[in-house]
Amino acid sequence: MTQTSPIVALRGLRLARGERTILRDVDLLVEPGQVVAVLGPSGCGKSTLMAALTGELAPADGSVEVLGRPMPRGGRELLELRRGIGVLLQGNGLLTDLTVAENVALPLRTHTDLPDAVIRRLVEMKLHAVGLRAAADAYPRELSGGMARRVALARALALDPPLMIYDEPLTGLDPIASGVVMSLVRRLNDTLGLTSIVVTHHVHETLPVADRALVIANGRIVFAGTPAELEKSDDPFVQQFLRGAPDGPIAFDAAPRVAGAAA
Template identity: 80%
Template sequence: MPEPNAPAVHLRDVRLQRGGRTILSGIDLLVPTGSVTAVLGPSGSGKSTLLAALTGELRASQGSVDVFGRPLPQRQRELLETRKSIGVLLQGNGLLTDLTAAENVALPLRMHTKLPAPVIARLVEMKLHAVGLRAAADLYPRELSGGMARRVALARALALDPPLMIYDEPLTGLDPIASGVIMSLIARLNASLGLTSIIVTHHVHETLPVADRALVIADGRIVFSGTPAELQQTTDPLVRQFLDGRPDGPIAFDAPQREVA
């Protein structure tokens, strides 16, 4: 159970490495419970590496990672139990093509609970209704539009009622209308279900309107942390290059990953 009044996520002086190479260093992050936090940055900046640390997939080589006031467990069984409280919307949806929308949403409930079939069916109906797709229950992923498939994946991520939701590039491959639907849905579900949401993305302008806090990752570190309004007003050259989409600036295009001291 979450510790009372604890932040949803708290990282202290975290260093993250892959293959012996430092990807992120000196990461300090506090995500208040009930908030929507946008983790922004250019491609290859380490956003997915940070996500892996939040879910326990990647262990920090330095520092601490707490979720709801408790360190992420080291033992696999305890970690799997903790992960039930973390819903993840994958960038590629991860829907099983031979299962219907309803069957995809039911999968976590069948795997991690002993609920009877009628109860699972009712919960699946409720989750699909929450994302506006109750009528699509019997459709297969190939019969869904990109936006519909993303909403089914969201319903599945919410199946176990996790208090923390992490969205990995939720707008990838979606048109502007579908993107607007998804972002509005994220904000509405966060408020109505009392969730805490972390949106990992490079889609700045679509994400900031629903975010309470924003941070920018670049050059192997957090280069900005504050409110969306403060982010829009920043004059930092590195952050401005990312926000304005400028090809020239401190962030080199297609450059080798830098080693962080």
């Protein structure tokens, strides 16, 4: 049997913003083909972890390996590695003066020398994959929230990245649109042979499509396992988060945030 390397390997990771440690003692392996949900309350450090996975934040201690390579500290090597990572931003990041098709084509025009005919065909394929081929000539302002999120997903997939990272993909979506987006995450992960990390606080919408789940609280990973194991866990951190209880071991973030604080 062929041994496959993890898509993501974090070992002894400590992440800090200035003098403040945000996450500590993080050990994580993400295997190829998995959908991994990274869960936790607002301010727990989920976005800080995502910044480490994309090379935006260097570790204070420990190591980050993505796609079988140590995370470069900058320069051309980091840009090259990032081409293998698709990121769906929380706010979509669509350019309002470009059509849907032009938004999806943007990474292809920026990072490749493909001819226009090939780019148009690839854009059609990506929009078809998210069910929006008919919306190619529309502008972002003409789309619903769920449609805009799917366009952003098509754009994130434009360069065929093996790793997808979703930053709070359900923010601002109604329950039906949330279900459509998460179903699409699972289907695209399987049909395109991706590996996906979903950073979110939407537990009940995300767990049904996840293979593994992590819960972050109070600066560390307090749970790692399958969704079934998570729902059966009697850990007080996990129970407080799943129930949304105001009282428990997870501290309420009552202090004013500073620039660059965790999210």
